[in-house]
Amino acid sequence: MTEQEYIQARRSEAWREELRKNMKAKERGDRPRVHMPELDAEYRSHTLKEEVNLGLSAEQAVYEAARCLDCANPTCMEGCPVNIQIPSFIKNIERGNFLEAAKVLKETSALPAVCGRVCPQEKQCEAKCIYIQKMKKEPVAIGYLERFAADYERESGQIAIPELAQPNGIKIAVVGSGPAGLSFSGDMAKLGYDITVFEALHEIGGVLKYGIPEFRLPNEIVDVEINVLRQMGVKFINNCIVGKTITYEDLHEEGFKGIFVASGAGLPNFMNIPGENLIGVMSSNEFLTRVNLMDASNPESDTPVQKGKKVAIVGAGNTAMDAVRTAKRLGAERAMIVYRRSEEEMPARIEEVKHAKEEGIEFHTLHNPVRYEGDENGRVQRMLLQKMELGEPDASGRRKPVPIEGATEWFDVDEVIVSVGVSPNPLIPSTFKGLQISKWGTIIVNQDTMQSDLADVYAGGDIVRGGATVILAMGDGRKAAAAMDKALKG
Amino acid sequence: MNKIVDKEYFSENVVKFEVEAPLIAKSRKAGHFVIIRVGEKGERIPLTIAASDLTKGTITIVIQAVGASSRKICDLNVGDYITDVVGPLGQATHIEKYGTVICAGGGVGIAPMLPIIEAMKRAGNKVISVLAARTKDLVILEKQVAEYSDEVIVMTDDGTYGHKGLITNGIEMVINREQVDLCVTIGPAIMMKFVSLLTQKYNIPTIASLNTIMVDGTGMCGACRVTVGGKTKFVCVDGPEFNAHEVDFDEMLMRLRAYN
Ligand SMILES: Cc1cc2nc3c(=O)[nH]c(=O)nc-3n(C[C@H](O)[C@H](O)[C@H](O)COP(=O)(O)OP(=O)(O)OC[C@H]3O[C@@H](n4cnc5c(N)ncnc54)[C@H](O)[C@@H]3O)c2cc1C
Ligand SMILES: Cc1cc2nc3c(=O)[nH]c(=O)nc-3n(C[C@H](O)[C@H](O)[C@H](O)COP(=O)(O)OP(=O)(O)OC[C@H]3O[C@@H](n4cnc5c(N)ncnc54)[C@H](O)[C@@H]3O)c2cc1C
Ligand code: SF4
Ligand code: SF4
Ligand code: FES
Numbered sequence: 001m002t003e004q005e006y007i008q009a010r011r012s013e014a015w016r017e018e019l020r021k022n023m024k025a026k027e028r029g030d031r032p033r034v035h036m037p038e039l040d041a042e043y044r045s046h047t048l049k050e051e052v053n054l055g056l057s058a059e060q061a062v063y064e065a066a067r068c069l070d071c072a073n074p075t076c077m078e079g080c081p082v083n084i085q086i087p088s089f090i091k092n093i094e095r096g097n098f099l100e101a102a103k104v105l106k107e108t109s110a111l112p113a114v115c116g117r118v119c120p121q122e123k124q125c126e127a128k129c130i131y132i133q134k135m136k137k138e139p140v141a142i143g144y145l146e147r148f149a150a151d152y153e154r155e156s157g158q159i160a161i162p163e164l165a166q167p168n169g170i171k172i173a174v175v176g177s178g179p180a181g182l183s184f185s186g187d188m189a190k191l192g193y194d195i196t197v198f199e200a201l202h203e204i205g206g207v208l209k210y211g212i213p214e215f216r217l218p219n220e221i222v223d224v225e226i227n228v229l230r231q232m233g234v235k236f237i238n239n240c241i242v243g244k245t246i247t248y249e250d251l252h253e254e255g256f257k258g259i260f261v262a263s264g265a266g267l268p269n270f271m272n273i274p275g276e277n278l279i280g281v282m283s284s285n286e287f288l289t290r291v292n293l294m295d296a297s298n299p300e301s302d303t304p305v306q307k308g309k310k311v312a313i314v315g316a317g318n319t320a321m322d323a324v325r326t327a328k329r330l331g332a333e334r335a336m337i338v339y340r341r342s343e344e345e346m347p348a349r350i351e352e353v354k355h356a357k358e359e360g361i362e363f364h365t366l367h368n369p370v371r372y373e374g375d376e377n378g379r380v381q382r383m384l385l386q387k388m389e390l391g392e393p394d395a396s397g398r399r400k401p402v403p404i405e406g407a408t409e410w411f412d413v414d415e416v417i418v419s420v421g422v423s424p425n426p427l428i429p430s431t432f433k434g435l436q437i438s439k440w441g442t443i444i445v446n447q448d449t450m451q452s453d454l455a456d457v458y459a460g461g462d463i464v465r466g467g468a469t470v471i472l473a474m475g476d477g478r479k480a481a482a483a484m485d486k487a488l489k490g
Numbered sequence: 491m492n493k494i495v496d497k498e499y500f501s502e503n504v505v506k507f508e509v510e511a512p513l514i515a516k517s518r519k520a521g522h523f524v525i526i527r528v529g530e531k532g533e534r535i536p537l538t539i540a541a542s543d544l545t546k547g548t549i550t551i552v553i554q555a556v557g558a559s560s561r562k563i564c565d566l567n568v569g570d571y572i573t574d575v576v577g578p579l580g581q582a583t584h585i586e587k588y589g590t591v592i593c594a595g596g597g598v599g600i601a602p603m604l605p606i607i608e609a610m611k612r613a614g615n616k617v618i619s620v621l622a623a624r625t626k627d628l629v630i631l632e633k634q635v636a637e638y639s640d641e642v643i644v645m646t647d648d649g650t651y652g653h654k655g656l657i658t659n660g661i662e663m664v665i666n667r668e669q670v671d672l673c674v675t676i677g678p679a680i681m682m683k684f685v686s687l688l689t690q691k692y693n694i695p696t697i698a699s700l701n702t703i704m705v706d707g708t709g710m711c712g713a714c715r716v717t718v719g720g721k722t723k724f725v726c727v728d729g730p731e732f733n734a735h736e737v738d739f740d741e742m743l744m745r746l747r748a749y750n
Contacts, residue, residue: 200708202574202576239574241576241579241708244579277715277741282712289711294534295531
């Protein structure tokens with residue numbers, strides 16, 4: 001059956017036919033898009049761990065689900081990198097069968113509760129919804145609904161553990177426990193493989209734990225997903241750095257027949273401008289790791305973190321938004337985004353920018369730092385900003401920021417968080433001899449199979465893409481699992 | 491969870507631990523370090539691997555209590571578990587036959603120097619170890635150092651043991667007397683700065699092992715960054731050893747005070 005036929009077959013199930021007839025398309029189309037209930041902006045800007053989005057109620061979810069037209073040609077699915085059967089899960093919500101909806105999500109996604117929260121839906125599934133494409137209306141809230149179904153299943157306590165094939169005794173190693181590693185592990189465990197995940201840090205979850213803050217993605221949600229994998233027999237070994245604690249050769253000696261490298265993009269970029277090593281200037285990775293992984297703002301934690309009063313974050317991606325909102329929550333009086341392009345080019349999810357603004361974050365677009373100055377103790381005191389304007393489009397297709405000559409401005413700051421991207425973690429590329437590495441330091445793989453030049457090594461996620469997204473990392477994990485399984489079964 | 495199998499006080503505030511960590515014991519080389527964490531609210535602390543025992547599957551660390559986290563570790567006892575031990579981290583020391591090598595270790599820096607002394611000796615070098623401490627009780631590991639050194643010179647600030655004077659006085663004494671091909675130094679940043687200034691004067695290649703503040707130890711955060719030869723380097727992955735003459739020690743000293 002082709003994908004299209006499969007979609008049609010499910011669409012033709014009697015209950016769905018029935019459901020479609022229940023309400024006129026016009027009536028569905030006239031409904032306004034649901035609003036996500038959220039914590040009050042002033043309140044939440046002082047509370048570090050409470051989730052901002054509160055989730056839809058069952059009534060809201062059913063009401064929103066009815067907006068979906070159950071299209072014969074669901075274009076929304078083209079926007080989803082893991083091909084979630086979008087109308088199929090949404091229609092299950094509409095008919096009130098929430099657990100079934102969650103099951104549909106789990107067919108293709110290992111972490112629906114995560115993706116429902118952090119996917120850039122406005123660029124992916126929702127961007128392709130017929131509402132926005134043809135009807136000039138707000139798209140169906142696919143992300144909110146996905147989160148609803150996954151949360152419902154978790155809160156019901158009836159989490160479905162996927163059916164597992166007979167154990168085949170074949171040992172597979174996974175390097176890194178971020179979304180790519182987790183989704184790969186889930187798929188391979190289902191197929192009966194004996195999976196061991198090696199993680200360098202003391203916590204499992206990768207960026208989901210050390211990067212994305214709890215006010216956006218509670219740790220508990222990630223832990224539930226990890227526990228499902230544990231129940232499926234996946235073993236997790238923390239504090240173990242592949243390439244250092246154990247080598248590629250050790251893995252062979254221990255009988256591992258395949259290796260999936262999902263080591264992420266850990267290396268923070270700096271701008272190499274004067275004063276960047278002053279005290280108080282740090283990478284967003286350092287700041288977020290201290291707060292999220294080490295719980296540094298908790299008085300009981302031994303790890304310190306600086307709580308600046310005038311904090312500038314350089315950059316405007318998801319990481320920058322997370323850092324600036326965290327700084328605000330730690331007590332900053334002024335928490336500012338400094339970005340060299342305009343608001344339109346900001347790479348962050350639109351919802352995060354909106355939330356940040358509501359929380360009182362200042363946005364200084366078309367500004368770029370050129371130097372920092374410190375006090376006599378070496379603590380950063382002020383930053384010099386160059387004002388920019390937009391010129392011709394550059395290689396990325398975005399208009400290139402160019403300095404306006406002579407237009408500079410000093411800002412007083414006591415903390416600066418540099419969030420201008422990350423580079424791939426160099427450890428695996430430098431210790432697995434025989435991999436092909438791009439000039440950006442990413443591992444080069446076959447796009448269809450995720451297989452590298454070393455026949456038993458597959459790779460996916462940020463180590464292959466540079467900095468990307470959770471869902472793309474997961475998609476890579478799934479693709480690699482399917483291809484490795486095929487190769488091993490010959 | 492890694493079990494402590496042996497503990498010994500070198501002085502009131504300097505403790506040696508032997509810890510079960512079979513994989514690390516197997517893969518570590520001179521110059522490598524580990525990151526350890528004690529308790530769920532504990533800090534990640536970098537410590538050099540001073541020795542390892544392959545048959546027992548243990549590593550040895552020597553730690554000086556200087557603040558809350560190092561104190562917490564020193565208070566552990568045989569049979570206790572360290573919550574996390576990860577490593578080996580960093581680049582191993584580059585060992586080859588240089589000729590005459592001065593190994594200048596100050597205070598607790600003598601411990602991480604020990605495996606380097608041993609490796610340098612095994613590579614056929616003439617090893618002159620210069621050990622320095624504030625006072626007699628803080629001179630640690632002298633016997634073990636002597637085992638692999640052609641000569642040991644001890645310096646104390648107060649003259650209670652060995653020669654009275656700073657580590658630099660001891661080094662200069664050797665330089666004035668014979669040809670020195672390499673100097674390796676580990677100790678407080680301020681000490682390494684002055685060792686570096688001295689050997690620069692005499693044009694002796696010098697390696698310093700830097701002990702910056704760290705978080706992850708795997709190149710992910712940049713907390714450990716220093717300026718070396720005008721470029722920013724991450725001590726945990728590019729180091730911890732660097733050409734001392736290129737290190738901006740003043741910046742490093744400043745950054746060590748970030749949380750004081
Ligand atoms: C603050 C922040 C916010 C973000 N927000 C979003 C968002 O809202 N939406 C979105 O889609 N994306 C977001 N992203 C991006 C997204 O998190 C990443 O694209 C995704 O996590 C990549 O997954 P991964 O599995 O490739 O790697 P990672 O999640 O980076 O995991 C890699 C893991 O491998 C471990 N590791 C590395 N080397 C080794 C080794 N040698 N041995 C053992 N373990 C190793 C690392 O410690 C790490 O735990 C955000 C990223 C950050 C930093
Ligand atoms: C690669 C590396 C290897 C190391 N090896 C050893 C070792 O073998 N034995 C050992 O005892 N220590 C070693 N250190 C230093 C050790 O990590 C620190 O002493 C420890 O982190 C201090 O933590 P604390 O909470 O007890 O003290 P804090 O409360 O953090 O600091 C107390 C005092 O120590 C200073 N300090 C803080 N961090 C460091 C540091 N990294 N180095 C020097 N002074 C610091 C502070 O400026 C302050 O004055 C090493 C450090 C690095 C980076
Ligand atoms: S996984 Fe992401 S892109 Fe796919 S449907 Fe869900 S929210 Fe949309
Ligand atoms: S395109 Fe929109 S309306 Fe159509 S099936 Fe997808 S979500 Fe529903
Ligand atoms: S300690 Fe984090 S990069 Fe070195």
